[in-house]
Amino acid sequence: MGQTGPVGWQRWDVAWQQALYGPDGFYRRSAPAEHFATSAQGLGSSGRVLAQALLTLAERHSLTRIVEVAAGRGELLRELRALRGTQGSSGVADLVGVDIVDRPEDLPSDIEWCHSTGGARLPDELTGLRGTLVVAHEWLDVVPCPVVTREDDGAWRDVLVNADGAERTGPPVDGADLDWLSRHVPGHVGRAEVGLARDAAYADLVSRVEQGVVLVIDYGHRRDARPQEGTLTGYRHGGQVPPVPDGSCDLTAHVAVDSLGADLLCTQREALHDLLGRPTLPPHELSSARPTAYLEQLSRANALATLTRPGGLGDFWWARTLRATGDLG
């Protein structure tokens, strides 16, 4: 017998954890950038702009270290490293990456690397952090959670899945999962991902910081806009595919961001406008006087516009918690 049914049928969170982080799991074998593009990987100049925003946030709170959880192959950390030298006043001295794979061979030696387990679990050594900005870009969406469906009589039941991705209805939902659904999911929703594991993962991450800021950046929804049929999906080689828990594709679902318990929740658009201002095009005269500077400023303005676009990346959520470090900013 599996955990919740006969051999082959498992609760989605169990199958999902195994498919991504098991011995032969998707993220053990594949770099995220092989299958999908994210801002942190530096689409255009987006990684550079994101790095600028993070350094600005760290400086605002006088933080000297940035720890990136779910660091992929260290793409964003490399941008941070390149930029902290040029962003004059940056006091960020230490950069640390955390992911489930071994340290990438070509990672510059002054970036530390910490090996993690996968999903909601974080490494034991990530603890007692002080003077630190912890950032997790597109981590919580790959923290597995149960998928549930609502019957005609209103009762929630688990959705079970087999290795082919076929689904069937399982036992009634009860306990903490049911409490979470009652609090966070409105009546019009027929299928949902239970966000409890993400809430716990966020709380765990916050508990690792004694003094500093925790920031998670992800796509998600609030109670008033929960998707009617959930958001679980797969990605492989740059395309969206049906979610099949066999290790052949990424499995991801949007995050119920308002249940995380963050101190401050805002869109990426609001956060970046606050930290970096609004995108402005460089003066045209610069194109002949200093063509390289002109192109750099143009590319930065384009990236900032892309990262803040309504209906696109601008709708990403920034959830922040402050630990013993003064006012939110």
Ligand SMILES: C[S@@+](CC[C@H](N)C(=O)[O-])C[C@H]1O[C@@H](n2cnc3c(N)ncnc32)[C@H](O)[C@@H]1O
């Ligand atoms: C969607 S990718 C995002 C990668 C990168 N942050 C980006 O935005 O391009 C998710 C990453 O989270 C990592 N991950 C999942 N669970 C983790 C954990 N508990 N600790 C550290 N990394 C984790 C995966 O290995 C994968 O690299």
